[in-house]
Amino acid sequence: MSPILRLALEAGPLAVFFVTNNLYGLMTGTGAFMVATTLALAMSWQLERRLPVMPLVGCFFVLLFGGLTLWLDDELFIKIKPTAVNLLFAAALFTGLAMKRNLMKIVMGTVMEMDDAGWRILTVRWAWFFVLLAILNEVVWRSFSTDVWVNFKVFGIMPLTLLFSAFQVPVIMRHQIQTNDPATGSPATAGEEPK
Incomplete structure (x- = not known):
């Protein structure tokens, strides 16, 4: 896709x-x-x-x-949904790290290959980012009108997530596993098409 x-x-x-x-x-x-x-x-x-x-x-x-x-007929539940989801993701990532199982690597490992240090850095960062999103959601829905909360949910969370993802690119690049291209024998990033 x-x-x-x-x-x-x-x-x-x-x-x-x-x-x-x-x-x-x-x-x-x-x-x-x-x-x-x-x-x-x-x-x-x-x-x-x-x-x-x-x-x-x-x-x-x-x-x-x-x-x-x-x-x-209570808008509270839809408002706390982002808090619950983000805290669930954070808890899953932190629990996985505590149990020596990197859940982010398990889920994303088919998309990119990195060394364990890179996966750990990404996992810790994303876990704390999910906590931050949960806190922001709580502050916004408790402090502002429903329309402001809807605007934050649509125009705040998605851009923040895209911006945070962009800031992770240097870590991904630094910790990518390099493999040898079978056609040329030269190093190639894992998952890259042979030239």
Whole structure:
């Protein structure tokens, strides 16, 4: 799947949530968010014949907290969903490190190859970043209006995540495992097509 299509599938449900909330309110926006998230996951399955772990977990929580929001007619649940998801990811990464199992390497190891030191650095950084996102979400929903929180969720979290990801590129480049290109015998980054 192309990076642009992947980004569209991840950002699309947020765009639906934002537009529907602005037009019809949070409850309708929540229902639309649940439908759009489920459709995006189904499209990922259709295109790749596999379900990525983070979108799958995200969809589960959208359905759980969105369902509670609609069932109990209480916007609290959809507002604390990002907090719960980010703390879950952080706890999983920290627990994996404590048990000498790098979960990020297990999930992302098919996409890129790095040495163990690189995976550890990335894991620690992402775990703390998830904690930061959880704290930011709590501050915003508790301190501002629902519309401000929706704007933060759509226009704050995604750009922050993309910016944070960009800052990890030097670590990835520094810790990538180099392999020899069988055609030329010269070093090539793991996963790179032989020349």
